[in-house]
Amino acid sequence: MNGAQALMKTLADAGIEVCFSNPGTSEMHFVAALDAEPRMRAVLALFEGVATGAADGYARMADKPAATLLHLGCGLGNGLANLHNARKGKVPVVNIVGDHATYHAQYDAQLQSDIETVARNVSPNFVRTSTTTAQLSRDAVDAIVAARGLPGQVATLILPADVSWGEGGVPCPPPESMQLEAADDTVVQSIAAAIRAGGKAALLLGGRALREPALLAAARLAQAHGVQLFAETFPTRMERGAGLPPVERIAYMAELASVQLAGLQHLVLVDAKSPVSFFAYPGKKSDLVPEGCTVHTLATPAQDAASSLEKLVQALDAANTAPALQEAQRPSRPRGRLSAAKVCKAVGHLLPDNAILIDEGITSTLMLAAMTAGAPRHDLLTLTGGAIGQGLPSAVGAAVACPDRPVIALIGDGTAMYTIQALWTMARENLDVTAIIFNNASYSVLNVELDRVGAEQGGAKAKSQLDLHGPVLDFTRLAQGMGVHAARADSARSFCKAFEYALAHPGPHLIEAVVPESISGARRKLLPWVLKSLPNLPEGAARALKRKIAP
């Protein structure tokens, strides 16, 4: 048995069933070993960012890692952005990077580069180059343990070609799974005391705290003690919709987030980090915790959010309080000329049961949360690390993990182009994904940001860097070029029709939603949108917001 064959068996024995791959010559023995392992599915991507993004989306939905297969430092580079998103989302990935044979490195051949230095960016805690065939499977198990660790992470195993092809491979038994522990009693009691003492308190839920058991516990606390519930801005996976407790996400824009958090005296983190501004802006604070607010940590990402919240429920005598649950409620069918908001409305109107919703719509999906709040229960996956180009690959992975669930991915035109190759894998694997692309011919968010950072003198050359006209992308043709059924819609009616068709015909579809730019660079125009998307905003806060962001 060669190294690759032993590795393949070791991965499969540990429950790793899918490898998202874009191989080259140095990975040929790993590829050849696929046929002897019926438990391993190999999903080919035309670009490494698709493979890594798919591994991210897969693990979010499967709750276990997939493997990747990348080709040396350059392949890892191409896959880095979506591994970054996985890292920030605490998503487990067993990232396998082929390398030259150990003895070949000295010759500095064309593809030779320092792979480890690149890998450290996304795998700060586990980068290992396996140096002997006999040890390879053991290294793989260590990588699996690291990936599935507390919390999940990207573990990078570098696999030299001769270690792969060498004889003497020894499969290694699977690692035991680790158990998350709940918060310490003293921590629970201290937080319970703070909440009992009164003062405005909120729970900030992230990671696993956005799954049903944790949400229900948090909602009991909200009901019993008036604690506000917030979700982190970009959840890895959030369960939501009718029948689940509704939770408002912290806004992307610091100006809005400050309004949401204003007046808080206690902010309790549950598998979440303390809120900070996405970017820095001249003269503005990066730390979004209001002055005078104490930040408590109930559960770190290495702890069990649900059982920690249950302990807090017990400590606060809320076990018998019924949580407030979201009522089933859908927006009406949109009419007239299409806009980004109407796309979101149509998604809310038509969302099927048990969908997986992927949101990389950037400015175009500001209304998505409000429009789908009472839709049938679904999972929401978002852009955890801010590295755009995550949505389409993530949809590939989610669909592979959950073949019986419809995946609906809402993607901006700019973001779609980073990893547009994902469409081909959707077609090849016949995945049940409907990709909705908002074509507004703009890096719309940057028009807002150009203003927000105070670079107001932006002239024609500057503006041209944020503009996607000349030529306007034709996503319908791009999809057809990769074998994906596609339709273009510029009216609400044609959009609904295309979406209904896609939902009725499982398999990959792309709908190009031609929409006007929803944000033309002026914050003033943004305001009504954000007010609608934050329905729980008290009147005073709304006024303050108006003064702040659109004086």
Added chain:
Amino acid sequence: MNGAQALMKTLADAGIEVCFSNPGTSEMHFVAALDAEPRMRAVLALFEGVATGAADGYARMADKPAATLLHLGCGLGNGLANLHNARKGKVPVVNIVGDHATYHAQYDAQLQSDIETVARNVSPNFVRTSTTTAQLSRDAVDAIVAARGLPGQVATLILPADVSWGEGGVPCPPPESMQLEAADDTVVQSIAAAIRAGGKAALLLGGRALREPALLAAARLAQAHGVQLFAETFPTRMERGAGLPPVERIAYMAELASVQLAGLQHLVLVDAKSPVSFFAYPGKKSDLVPEGCTVHTLATPAQDAASSLEKLVQALDAANTAPALQEAQRPSRPRGRLSAAKVCKAVGHLLPDNAILIDEGITSTLMLAAMTAGAPRHDLLTLTGGAIGQGLPSAVGAAVACPDRPVIALIGDGTAMYTIQALWTMARENLDVTAIIFNNASYSVLNVELDRVGAEQGGAKAKSQLDLHGPVLDFTRLAQGMGVHAARADSARSFCKAFEYALAHPGPHLIEAVVPESISGARRKLLPWVLKSLPNLPEGAARALKRKIAP
């Protein structure tokens, strides 16, 4: 003047006239500074790999660096593969990577990552995070000096947002240009003595040694002393065609390269590295220098190849020897069903004057060198670092550098998909590029490699990882989706017609050449091709080759 404005002036003063960009929020001040600097052209890419590949192609043709503008660690990751190609090709690039404001790093926001660790992979000698606005322009000049250094390299300047937006920017005067020096007399004399002493000798020309002055000097030596001339396998830029000395490239396949180099007693490196196998293969040597052959270095990449060769010409009394020059000679117009070889033949038949030819055709362009050998003089750019996805971006950069020269890029279908977004930039900038995509629906080279690495048990699952069927890509639609005129050809006649149309209508064109897979996995089928592509192979060597690669 803020930091970004001072930086922009400093870059322009130093002769950096183009910035290939894919910016985000942290780069908005740099973007805003574009309008105040008329000497700087900003070329937007939809994906960072296009920006970096364009910077590579630009510098190869302009003989000076462009700047890139990338967005944090993820943007750098996306651009890494083509920076790797630039690094391996010793191509100067001033790689500017925006970062969070210095004080924002501590908050570990979504896009926060260790940029320097990624950058080290491609910029081992110059990675600097600029930490103060006052120092920024000085840091930029240091980066320019490093990039233009001896030899050229990728210098990465990391630009925090607050350093960019801070007031107190001070432009810095341009650095002086450095002069390359010729080889030492003792080295020249020692090599001259070795050549005079007889025995089979060859010059291996790389880097700048593949430009006309060096080629002419080398060809005098060939004529006067029977020295063989070889070019490195993947030249950064090679001047060739009618009127220039013909030089045979070392073959990609080690089996072939061994035949080319067999019997050599002296191998003289001129701005080239000693030949090694591209990949390692079980049981095969990586070092391709034949036993008993002495390797001499006439000029390192830090030295001047042309003047070093001139010194050797003087030392060997060859100054008055007329070099053998390639005769003008074109293949006939191909007929019948299209094949990869016929595409190469058509390119040779029709190649316009003064073209820039980009070869990323992998298995499909085996015949390109032979078919264009006597075509009008042109520059050839190749895949220096082996990181595929270089050809289309490189064409963007070459066309920006040389707006009056037609750029013809021959690209494999697999490779084209890594950076297909380059087509949009070609359309937007109305670049005179004809992209010829060989659509054989296969990672054809991997079918050869699967066999070469000895992984012969490849079954259906393994083979599926090398296969691009299901669906077959439609490059005509992909091009149209990005605003590029496109045509599909499956006969030699329709290909010639499409190519003639493209050449007659300057601007971007894509021709999808539908070809059968030229290599079906059996080396036997490869043999006639490689024999034709190595016309100078003696009969004995051809027999040896047949025994070796197709027993």
